[in-house]
Amino acid sequence: MSRTIAPDGELPTGGSSSRSAGGTATASGDARQERPTRPSDARERILGAATRLFYAHGMRAVGVDLIIAESQVAKATFYRHFPSKxxxxxxxxxxxxxxxxxxxxxxxxxxxxxxxxxxxxxxxxxxxxxxxxxxxxxxxxxxxxxxxxxxxxxxxxxxxxxxxxxxxxxxxxxxxxxxxxxxxxxxxxxxxxxxxxxxxxxxxxxxxxxxxxxxxxxxxxxx
Amino acid sequence: MSRTIAPDGELPTGGSSSRSAGGTATASGDARQERPTRPSDARERILGAATRLFYAHGMRAVGVDLIIAESQVAKATFYRHFPSKxxxxxxxxxxxxxxxxxxxxxxxxxxxxxxxxxxxxxxxxxxxxxxxxxxxxxxxxxxxxxxxxxxxxxxxxxxxxxxxxxxxxxxxxxxxxxxxxxxxxxxxxxxxxxxxxxxxxxxxxxxxxxxxxxxxxxxxxxx
DNA sequence: GCGCTGGTAGACAGACCGGTCTGTTAGCAT
DNA sequence: ATGCTAACAGACCGGTCTGTCTACCAGCGC
Structure with a gap:
């Protein structure tokens, strides 16, 4: 049954969750991950990751922890935007x-x-x-x-x-x-x-x- | 998401798992549940319960514990017949x-x-x-x-x-x-x-x- | 300065998951 | 009688699940 899903890189949809919407993409190139501190798109990131993961693996197979990890968001932020799964x-x-x-x-x-x-x-x-x-x-x-x-x-x-x-x-x-x-x-x-x-x-x-x-x-x- | 499923009586398929196949159904009417001590049909009971539950609720939504409870079988018996889910x-x-x-x-x-x-x-x-x-x-x-x-x-x-x-x-x-x-x-x-x-x-x-x-x-x- | 908003990190609770294990019992063939 | 087989009951393990909680931080309008 293989209940777990690898946290990244195994999805067939390809590309890194399309997170370059707002322009001015934190041009300072030193940091590793350049997580967007750009405010208010957390909800969009969550929904984007959920859409990709739910479709690819099924809703039940994808846990909120994975969605949280993929969308690079804090758990509290997740539950602020979506009170429940x-x-x-x-x-x-x-x-x-x-x-x-x-x-x-x-x-x-x-x-x-x-x-x-x-x-x-x-x-x-x-x-x-x-x-x-x-x-x-x-x-x-x-x-x-x-x-x-x-x-x-x-x-x-x-x-x-x-x-x-x-x-x-x-x-x-x-x-x-x-x-x-x-x-x-x-x-x-x-x-x-x-x-x-x-x-x-x-x-x-x-x-x-x-x-x-x-x-x-x-x-x-x-x- | 409601991960749990009530252990019995909520299925739409109706009737009590059709467990009267072998005849001579333990005619002594004192016991409550009359679980069939008739040997060797344990596998059939498991597969019957699993078929009903998997179809009705989905394979992922149904845990082995529920199947075991519904088929009135011991866990070891379950895993003897089916090494894994x-x-x-x-x-x-x-x-x-x-x-x-x-x-x-x-x-x-x-x-x-x-x-x-x-x-x-x-x-x-x-x-x-x-x-x-x-x-x-x-x-x-x-x-x-x-x-x-x-x-x-x-x-x-x-x-x-x-x-x-x-x-x-x-x-x-x-x-x-x-x-x-x-x-x-x-x-x-x-x-x-x-x-x-x-x-x-x-x-x-x-x-x-x-x-x-x-x-x-x-x-x-x-x- | 001060409070508000919206974000971060992560520990924690309680339930459930698949799967393993110990021990007991009944039927049956030798 | 002995031993084998297949069933039973149920404790237990490590891990995952959803959801809550504490604590901290950055920007912004007043």
């Missing part, structure tokens, strides 16, 4: 929600002005996500696997999936689909399946098939 | 594999002699699974969410998904599909998506849509 978990899920929803919207927009094309364009976001190093499936589905139906984490997952489906349905209505509900459901099923397959199937053609199938379903429903 | 986890996954593969095969068989109908029949197994109380999605996808790419648990998941897809492809070949690979991939994507949606989407129509879409894809590919 659960609060951090839901902040993490909110961030995943915003990120994935944003990528989906961007991919739809990039696919052109036609709603029918935008419905297919969603699968470009999928392809991009699956290709990124350290891809480990849908963060929400993974979170649901680690939480119980009554909990806040689980309900965020349900709400997220529902919001995506509702947005896809609106797009399907715009595209003039004969049965927008059915088309939206089929597309989101395909999307969720590919989201899992992208992490489990070594063959990357699965996402191509997902996209092609989506194209086919959309063309057929929108005449 | 990891061994139990893979035994659990093997059991889930056998169960789900069996249900899929049975549903295909029940759908009739035509391979094309059998491909659609898979989705009957899905519908049945999603309707059962305590359904929590695909045990393998959930397991993958709790394990790392290199580990045995993760590789069992990959192997399981690969085996299912390969079997579906054989069925698609038998059915005379124009592109059996593509059809099999599309169907398994749909299946995996619906497996997740069945646990997350309160609306049960998603599985109907999955089945209808499968019917459509099969009809089209097999002319």
């Amino acid at each position: 659960d609060d951090l978990v839901i902040a993490y899920l909110d961030r995943v929600d915003a990120a994935w929803t944003g990528q989906l919207h961007a991919a739809a927009k990039a696919a052109g002005p036609e709603p029918a094309d935008q419905l297919v364009g969603l699968f470009d976001a999928l392809a991009t996500a699956c290709r990124t190093e350290g891809y480990r499936g849908c963060g929400f589905i993974n979170a649901a696997a680690e939480s119980q139906p009554g909990t806040a984490a689980h309900e965020r997952t349900v709400a997220h999936k529902s919001a995506i489906r509702s947005w896809v349905r609106d797009l399907a209505v715009e595209a003039g689909a004969t049965d927008a509900d059915k088309l939206a459901t089929a597309l989101t099923l395909l999307l969720d399946g590919a989201l899992s397959a992208g992490a489990l199937d070594p063959d990357p053609r699965a996402v191509d098939v997902a996209r092609a199938t989506a194209r086919h379903l959309v063309d057929e429903a929108c005449g | 990891d061994d139990l986890v893979i035994a659990y996954l093997d059991r889930v594999d056998a169960a789900w593969t069996g249900q899929l095969h049975a549903a295909a068989k029940a759908a009739g002699p035509e391979p094309a109908d059998q491909l659609v029949g898979l989705f009957d197994a899905l519908a049945t699974a999603c309707r059962t109380e305590g359904y929590r999605g695909c045990g393998f996808i959930n397991a993958a969410a709790e394990s790392q790419p290199g580990t045995a648990a993760h590789e069992r998941t990959v192997a399981h998904k690969s085996a299912i897809r390969s079997w579906v492809r054989d069925l698609a070949v038998e059915a005379g599909a124009t592109d059996a690979d593509k059809l099999a991939t599309a169907l398994t994507l749909l299946l995996d998506g619906a497996l997740s949606a069945g646990a997350l989407d309160p609306d049960p129509r998603a599985v109907d849509v999955a089945r209808a879409t499968a019917r459509h894809l099969v009809d089209e590919a097999c002319g």
